[in-house]
Amino acid sequence: MNAQHTPPVAASATEHESFEHHVRRYLYVFYALIFGTIVTVLASYIPFGHRSINIGVALFIASSKAFLVAGYFMHLISERKMIYGILVFTAFFFVGLMFLTLFSFVDLPWHTVTH
Amino acid sequence: MDIPYTVQPRADTGLYNAKLGIWLFLASEVMLFGALFSSYILLRVSAPEGYWPHGWLNIPIGTCNTIVLICSSITTVMAWASCKMNRFGRFKFWHACTILLALTFVCIKSYEYHDKFTHFEFTLKDGTYADGHILEDKADSLVIHGRRVADRKELFDLRAPGVKIVNSEITIPKDQIQKQERYGPWHHTYLAIYFTLTGLHALHVIGGAIVIGFLWGPLSKQWQTDPERFTNRIEVSGLFWHFVDLVWIFLFPVLYLL
Amino acid sequence: MQATTHAIPHAHIGEAHHEEAGFWSKYVFSTDHKVIGLQYGITALSFLFFGFCLMLVMRWQIAHPSQPVPLVGPLLAATFGNMAVNGAVSADLYNSFGAMHGTIMVFMAIVPLAFAAFGNYVVPLQIGAPDMAFPRVNMASYQAYVIGGLIMFVSFFVPGGPAQAGWTSYSPLATSIPTDGQTFWILGMVFLITSSLLGAVNFIATIIQLRAPGMTWMRLPFFVWAQFVTAFLLLLAFPPLEAAAVMQLMDRLAHTSFFLPTGLAVGGTLANISGGGSPLLWQHLFWFLGHPEVYVLILPAMGIVAEIIANNTRKPLWGYKSLVYAVLILGFLSFIVWAHHMYLTGMGTRVATFFQTTTMIISIPSVIILTCMFMSLWGGSIRFNTPMLFVMAFLPMFGIGGLTGLPLGFNYSDLHLHDTYYVIAHFHYIVAPGTIFAMFAGVYYWFPKITGRMMNEFWGKVHFWTSFVFMNAVFQPMFAQGMAGMLRRMADGGANYSQAKVPGAIGGLSASIMGLHTYILWAAVCLGLAQIPFIINLFWSINNGKKAGSDNPWQATTLEWQTPTPPPHGNFAKPPVVVRGPYEYSVPGHATDFTPQNQAGSTAE
Numbered sequence: 001m002n003a004q005h006t007p008p009v010a011a012s013a014t015e016h017e018s019f020e021h022h023v024r025r026y027l028y029v030f031y032a033l034i035f036g037t038i039v040t041v042l043a044s045y046i047p048f049g050h051r052s053i054n055i056g057v058a059l060f061i062a063s064s065k066a067f068l069v070a071g072y073f074m075h076l077i078s079e080r081k082m083i084y085g086i087l088v089f090t091a092f093f094f095v096g097l098m099f100l101t102l103f104s105f106v107d108l109p110w111h112t113v114t115h
Numbered sequence: 116m117d118i119p120y121t122v123q124p125r126a127d128t129g130l131y132n133a134k135l136g137i138w139l140f141l142a143s144e145v146m147l148f149g150a151l152f153s154s155y156i157l158l159r160v161s162a163p164e165g166y167w168p169h170g171w172l173n174i175p176i177g178t179c180n181t182i183v184l185i186c187s188s189i190t191t192v193m194a195w196a197s198c199k200m201n202r203f204g205r206f207k208f209w210h211a212c213t214i215l216l217a218l219t220f221v222c223i224k225s226y227e228y229h230d231k232f233t234h235f236e237f238t239l240k241d242g243t244y245a246d247g248h249i250l251e252d253k254a255d256s257l258v259i260h261g262r263r264v265a266d267r268k269e270l271f272d273l274r275a276p277g278v279k280i281v282n283s284e285i286t287i288p289k290d291q292i293q294k295q296e297r298y299g300p301w302h303h304t305y306l307a308i309y310f311t312l313t314g315l316h317a318l319h320v321i322g323g324a325i326v327i328g329f330l331w332g333p334l335s336k337q338w339q340t341d342p343e344r345f346t347n348r349i350e351v352s353g354l355f356w357h358f359v360d361l362v363w364i365f366l367f368p369v370l371y372l373l
Numbered sequence: 374m375q376a377t378t379h380a381i382p383h384a385h386i387g388e389a390h391h392e393e394a395g396f397w398s399k400y401v402f403s404t405d406h407k408v409i410g411l412q413y414g415i416t417a418l419s420f421l422f423f424g425f426c427l428m429l430v431m432r433w434q435i436a437h438p439s440q441p442v443p444l445v446g447p448l449l450a451a452t453f454g455n456m457a458v459n460g461a462v463s464a465d466l467y468n469s470f471g472a473m474h475g476t477i478m479v480f481m482a483i484v485p486l487a488f489a490a491f492g493n494y495v496v497p498l499q500i501g502a503p504d505m506a507f508p509r510v511n512m513a514s515y516q517a518y519v520i521g522g523l524i525m526f527v528s529f530f531v532p533g534g535p536a537q538a539g540w541t542s543y544s545p546l547a548t549s550i551p552t553d554g555q556t557f558w559i560l561g562m563v564f565l566i567t568s569s570l571l572g573a574v575n576f577i578a579t580i581i582q583l584r585a586p587g588m589t590w591m592r593l594p595f596f597v598w599a600q601f602v603t604a605f606l607l608l609l610a611f612p613p614l615e616a617a618a619v620m621q622l623m624d625r626l627a628h629t630s631f632f633l634p635t636g637l638a639v640g641g642t643l644a645n646i647s648g649g650g651s652p653l654l655w656q657h658l659f660w661f662l663g664h665p666e667v668y669v670l671i672l673p674a675m676g677i678v679a680e681i682i683a684n685n686t687r688k689p690l691w692g693y694k695s696l697v698y699a700v701l702i703l704g705f706l707s708f709i710v711w712a713h714h715m716y717l718t719g720m721g722t723r724v725a726t727f728f729q730t731t732t733m734i735i736s737i738p739s740v741i742i743l744t745c746m747f748m749s750l751w752g753g754s755i756r757f758n759t760p761m762l763f764v765m766a767f768l769p770m771f772g773i774g775g776l777t778g779l780p781l782g783f784n785y786s787d788l789h790l791h792d793t794y795y796v797i798a799h800f801h802y803i804v805a806p807g808t809i810f811a812m813f814a815g816v817y818y819w820f821p822k823i824t825g826r827m828m829n830e831f832w833g834k835v836h837f838w839t840s841f842v843f844m845n846a847v848f849q850p851m852f853a854q855g856m857a858g859m860l861r862r863m864a865d866g867g868a869n870y871s872q873a874k875v876p877g878a879i880g881g882l883s884a885s886i887m888g889l890h891t892y893i894l895w896a897a898v899c900l901g902l903a904q905i906p907f908i909i910n911l912f913w914s915i916n917n918g919k920k921a922g923s924d925n926p927w928q929a930t931t932l933e934w935q936t937p938t939p940p941p942h943g944n945f946a947k948p949p950v951v952v953r954g955p956y957e958y959s960v961p962g963h964a965t966d967f968t969p970q971n972q973a974g975s976t977a978e
Binding site for chain 2: 502503504506507508510570573574575577578581582583608609610611612613615616617619620623627628629630631646647648649650651654658661943944945946947948
């Protein structure tokens with residue numbers, strides 16, 4: 001298939017600069033991701049008493065890192081409504097699958113063998 | 116009539132076709148890995164108390180792999196940014212790094228898999244268990260680097276506070292061995308979901324690396340004829356790559372740390 | 374971050390030169406959506422025929438257990454060896470045919486026909502696009518379908534025969550069955566799922582991005598809306614099944630225990646597995662797809678029905694907006710009803726109530742859609758041609774199928790009806806005189822656009838009336854059988870549970886219920902014979918049918934009828950400009966009783 005024929009436009013210095021600004025932002029995200037990784041690993045060694053706290057901490061950090069990757073590297077933070085819409089529905093159905101399935105396992109009457 | 120919006124975005128959606136396409140595909144991938152994560156949760160919740168393993172995977176190596184993928188993510192975005200800034204040479208450099216980092220990831224993963232496949236659990240006839248890697252296979256005995264335990268539960272939670280694992284050289288007479296099983300996916304559902312999740316993820320890493328490799332190599336001559344379309348391809352393949360990194364961001368703590 | 378910047382030098386591309394393509398690139402490795410649509414259609418109809426034949430053999434076995442099958446007995450004996458001794462169907466073979474009939478009909482016949490075949494051919498034309506958004510991905514999706522279909526077909530010939538664990542492939546049975554055919558089933562499914570995923574991405578991107586100027590969302594033909602929602606269902610519901618298929622494959626090949634519980638015993642001996650898995654996990658993952666899948670089976674059909682009703686009543690569809698919102702809500706809700714297939718798995722009451730509630734709610738948009746279609750007939754100048762006959766029959770048939778779903782949706786009544794013939798009757802009423810009738814209607818309707826000729830009307834009507842009578846004859850008695858307690862998947866047709874076998878037993882199947890088997894068998898054979906006029910008509914009319922006489926023989930308003938016949942590569946010389954809605958029939962003040970969407974005029978919407 002052919003590309004669209006569009007009139008050539010010269011590159012401008014200002015546009016290069018604004019992109020440098022974006023590049024700087026990517027680097028900050030990179031540092032944040034490395035930092036988050038180290039924190040996750042160290043936090044997993046801290047005995048919080050209940051394992052579920054460790055799980056909560058780890059998932060929180062992971063979600064934050066995911067937000068950074070999705071938001072900045074994948075440009076989601078400035079992306080179009082159409083993409084948001086698709087992802088919102090996807091997230092809803094993923095959560096539905098996970099929780100409804102889990103719910104159906106734990107909603108069993110007492111003394112029923114689950115495994 | 117040619118297909119419109121292959122490069123120029125459509126006004127009301129603000130997207131070009133391939134970008135919408137890749138996000139739709141990524142949505143389906145979210146459901147794919149989501150189903151596997153849901154299965155992980157279910158299997159873990161249904162495991163008998165004390166028999167779900169913790170600490171069976173090497174955390175420093177996993178952390179290293181995580182950093183490798185994060186680095187590959189930044190190199191990917193830099194490669195695309197280079198295209199946008201019309202610096203083809205820099206693009207080539209950054210994506211060469213991406214491919215090398217991807218290969219590094221796969222190599223480290225292979226080493227991890229190998230480590231698991233050479234790790235054995237022995238059920239001994241006196242009711243005790245031995246666990247470790249085989250150092251020497253003699254005629255009538257095995258010399259392993261590992262430990263021997265009375266209660267099988269001790270083989271599971273290796274990260275509980277206060278637990279110290281001491282591995283030493285142990286000789287096991289072969290006639291004492293009732294059962295011997297590698298730490299393969301058949302050994303425990305944890306390993307099953309570990310190998311499936313990381314295996315599927317690794318296939319995505321390899322697939323992504325191949326696509327980026329093609330774009331870096333033979334297909335890069337499109338830069339001469341249609342640089343905008345080429346840049347979009349870099350963006351689209353980059354989106355896939357970031358997704359692969361995203362999955363690992365969740366995989367690593369879930370499988371290695373928790 | 375927008376895609377276009379001006380920092381990159383733009384290039385001038387030379388005009389593509391369209392040289393004459395050879396046979397292989399024109400008909401086999403084509404990226405043209407019309408060719409791909411026809412490829413899907415022919416392949417799917419072939420599988421439909423094959424699945425039908427499997428069913429005939431099963432119905433013989435049910436009516437005459439352990440008796441050699443007439444005509445094909447020797448073929449069965451030659452192919453399946455000790456599974457078909459003397460050409461009689463053994464229990465294992467019956468289970469194989471049952472599993473493959475379901476799999477083939479759902480995944481290799483109806484979905485490729487309804488969604489991929491009709492969708493690929495018609496949707497780009499109806500939205501005014503030159504092709505699908507990703508033509509090469511389109512070709513890849515067809516090729517994945519063929520590979521998956523071939524794997525499924527080849528599985529019939531491996532030692533041990535094809536899969537036997539039902540189209541639902543429940544573990545641990547599916548993991549324990551020793552035949553390689555069961556593994557082939559999983560591999561085939563992976564390819565079929567991949568094909569659907571690629572197709573879904575293509576459809577959604579095409580409908581969003583490639584609508585012609587002026588083709589707003591609310592000017593889309595309902596068929597396009599239906600395909601749009603169907604594509605979303607496939608996109609988001611199939612991947613969990615792909616994950617589950619991978620896990621079941623691991624269970625079979627790598628001896629994992631994803632779906633195998635601790636303490637599993639097979640054939641009396643404890644299985645050498647790690648245990649710790651859950652059979653229910655498979656069921657949840659399967660039905661998470663399984664339920665949206667049934668809406669995938671019906672929505673394209675509803676789309677076709679809507680188009681043909683509007684065209685043959687010469688008036689707009691009643692309640693277009695309601696139809697659109699109903700189909701969107703239906704698609705959304707279909708993701709959260711799946712466990713109504715699992716009421717008898719021992720779920721707790723809270724979860725069961727949740728699924729029962731959503732299941733009841735989802736019947737509302739279904740009824741809205743059906744009501745709109747019925748209301749569309751009111752006051753219409755109905756033309757009773759063959760497509761319209763099939764479509765009008767669709768309405769009450771789908772009504773019966775839908776209404777009989779209600780006792781299955783309530784978990785209390787489902788206790789009695791689950792896994793009985795009532796369920797078989799319910800879903801076959803929806804798919805067989807439902808979807809398949811819509812498929813037939815679509816073939817008769819769009820045939821003149823594809824070939825420039827009409828199919829024979831007389832034989833079309835013969836095909837309709839005979840199919841209508843015999844479809845009902847086959848499936849109507851099954852409601853009675855199901856309510857009497859006859860269970861599904863019994864190789865002897867329930868003989869072991871009959872009054873004849875155990876006289877006086879409470880709940881035993883009576884002689885009259887058992888006697889219905891013979892009646893159903895004859896009805897099925899006649900139903901098969903009734904398709905012969907259709908098959909002959911289809912092939913004969915390609916070259917010998919009455920010429921359509923115009924590019925728009927049905928005098929329709931939608932864009933696919935405003936192209937040359939057949940539409941050339943690229944469909945439209947330049948993008949059509951849409952100025953009105955899709956169903957401007959009998960508009961007061963217009964010269965003709967229909968106004969095409971791209972016809973500029975004084976009364977634009």
